[in-house]
Amino acid sequence: MRRQLLVRATEWIGDAQYVAEYEVESGNLCISVDGVTIHDLDPPDSWVAIASVATASEWGTRPDAIDLQRLLSDARFQTT
Secondary structure (H helix, E strand, C coil): CCCCCEEEEEEEECCEEEEEEEECCCCCEEEEECCEEEEEECCCHHHHHHHCCCCCCCCCCCCCHHHHHHHHHCHHHCCC
């Protein structure tokens, strides 16, 4: 059985824990708050979301934890 490679970042914003997980093989991006999914994006939407905040990555298709951290810090991806 093959393991799914994940890139993951976590950030506390206020009292909520935000988690971004990017599945390298599928390109799926999932953002959750306190364990509840708020965004579940497949390519190309996941790539565009990451590319909108990434500065030195491969245009969102191979993000690292820093790219995902920037994504979590971006107000467009947070709940109110």
